[in-house]
Amino acid sequence: MNKLAVPDSTSIVRQQISNGLVVLVHENHTNPSLVLSGYLRGGSLLETPAQSGLASFTASMLRRGTINRSFADINESLEAVGASFGVGSGRHITDFGGKCLSEDLPLLLDIMTDVLTNPIFPEEHVDKVRGQVLTGLQERDNDTQHGLADLPPTAVRRGSPLWPQPGRRT
Template identity: 45%
Template structure:
């Protein structure tokens, strides 16, 4: 049996199933709804990868991505992880050559909380000194 035989053509999204909208701030959002699943997944990318690192600070994009969830103006490192654990959700950041990416999963009912957490991490990271020191020691 081939993959094409085992998967109904209606089970996979096609272009007609994807909603595309551009927000006022220029962010393009693509949405595909699967009514059979109670969970959601989201991901995105920002043009801030290692290609933008200054020569004297190689690794800055990766270090920054790793530090985004170490504390925000509203939540400590521990609160960020406790909130995810309580919801059975996950959020993460990573850097590549051209982008810093993020991705998360949660139950649909927890999506507002997860998007708020994502926004805090992107817009209000605090990079607490003790967490920066931990990241430095882990990187070495």
């Protein structure tokens, strides 16, 4: 395996630019593709009870259109060059990232910047994404494994079939 393919502390360059953004770069000239990942402080942890789900919903809506591009335009531009770009939200962060060939970096950066700075939240997509979220919540509510994961550890009694047994695979 090529040692350059695996990043470590000696192969990553860290640079902070004037706006405070920290950029980490790991170069691998044996591969013509690149991966970009970004993280912003903010996620569901910062939501009030009345805002529950807003971070995730906003992240889901960002790619749905900008003042410069429609949802279809964003997807067609990325697909035409085999690139990808997405936005997500977790408990502590909102993340974004993309993949493309090195030669398509200007296009990916242009789309990424447009999506993150010029979203328009088209009404027809608001209803679609809301429906997807509600369907996901219904699926989660019917998933017993998810329900068990939400139980506090004290909810399962010692000796119960749900109690972890030494040597038993779960």
